[in-house]
Amino acid sequence: MPRIKHDEPTTHRTMQVVNHIRSLIENGTLQPGDKIPPEREFARQLKISRASLRTGIGYLAAMGVMKIRHGVGTFVADGPPEFGKASLGMMGALHGFQTWQMFEARTILESNIAALAAERGKDEHHAAMAEEVAEMFAAMNSPADFLIHDLLFHRIISQASGNPILASVIETITSALYDKRRKTVERSTDMRQSAEMHREIYRAIRNRKPNEARKLMEEHLHQAQVAQGQERPPDKKAATSLVAAVK
Amino acid sequence: MPRIKHDEPTTHRTMQVVNHIRSLIENGTLQPGDKIPPEREFARQLKISRASLRTGIGYLAAMGVMKIRHGVGTFVADGPPEFGKASLGMMGALHGFQTWQMFEARTILESNIAALAAERGKDEHHAAMAEEVAEMFAAMNSPADFLIHDLLFHRIISQASGNPILASVIETITSALYDKRRKTVERSTDMRQSAEMHREIYRAIRNRKPNEARKLMEEHLHQAQVAQGQERPPDKKAATSLVAAVK
DNA sequence: GCCCGTGATGAGGTCAGACCACTATTATAC
């Protein structure tokens, strides 16, 4: 029989680095925000070349797990979890993501997240949400500020849902939509209505009414979508239909 | 006076590579599955060192946009879109993702996706789904094969939903759960029931009954979760029924 | 005394070229 040499992927230096850092994170040695040793020293510790170490670190940086600052050092990411910033944009270019699809995904995710938040939200979440709603009413004449508090409001709901995975997915999609939103928010004439809507959502969550929260969130996002003229185009499928691609 | 070597404000080489490839993808020069030129030649074309080129390619590979095959070449990813394979696992280690959270996320996503598939699925999707259901019944005595067709079935539903963004998110979460599933599927005594369930889901989708499909999918995933003892830990009382549920 | 330029320091970024390892194909031996 032909000799099978199927070695383990343990060989690749890149994965060696990734796994090492992973274990450091898992056993608590590395915490979000921590700085890792300088490349030259770290490479010596791991008994690999600096070049290989760098590919490994680059890999982690691409996934958003590490953050590199030229001239300063390399750190473990500490912000809200986000699946590779450029990832979605890249995927969009590759597989032809449409804006309406982003809205659809966001609507499904956020409406369910709102329901979860209504079930599990704690007092501090309610307080923070109330705060942001108030800020929205106060920023009625400043679209840019309004948008900031809008984002914050939604982010708090994500946290209140108690499911960080869903929160990160939303975060990724939202950040991809952010640029588009920023361009159109100026012409928004419905900030008052939007603020009211947010307040209603807040109330539904605070009063622990999951279904109401879900419904309101759905409605809210639908309005936002319409306001940007990003409705799903009529069902005229240019369907590529590659069932074989599933393989 | 040593004049300052005022080079272009070209951003980091890594991003230079990423953007270059991105533009190649956007203008259609590179299609999924295509092979990019050998590193040495490509580096010469871009007028950068091979090391820098490799950094950029590594970045794209980490995001799942490119696939590297040692000794063969580097290709544009062609399978189902997937956000960095290791990404979720890494994030889990960093932010403490729990298995029950993955199930929750998956349930929310897949039940809604099933509903969308019921609305938008086309004949070829229905056919492919029927095929997989049949394979499941045929593989009843081979857990490994059964699992494969199980995965395929769900993947076809994702495609049928007509929203590739949701499909990729699911794909990412599912692949993270795959290993855990593989370990427990052997003891599954409910493959028959599982197959029946899949058939019912298929029927709901084919008959364009979104709400029914959603409900069935929810139920199906809940069963799968229970079968693995990955229920969400109750907030208050301990669940003693879990052990019995496994059989 | 305070401010600001300037150099020293340490970190990541890039480069070049040699050499190693894997895969698939082709040539050769049997």
Next chain:
DNA sequence: GTATAATAGTGGTCTGACCTCATCACGGGC
């Protein structure tokens, strides 16, 4: 004809030098 061996092509790793950037301490000028 088939199995083994040689080979070409491609990614993977190493070395070590040099470049760029961010920060801080020092010291002259105000």
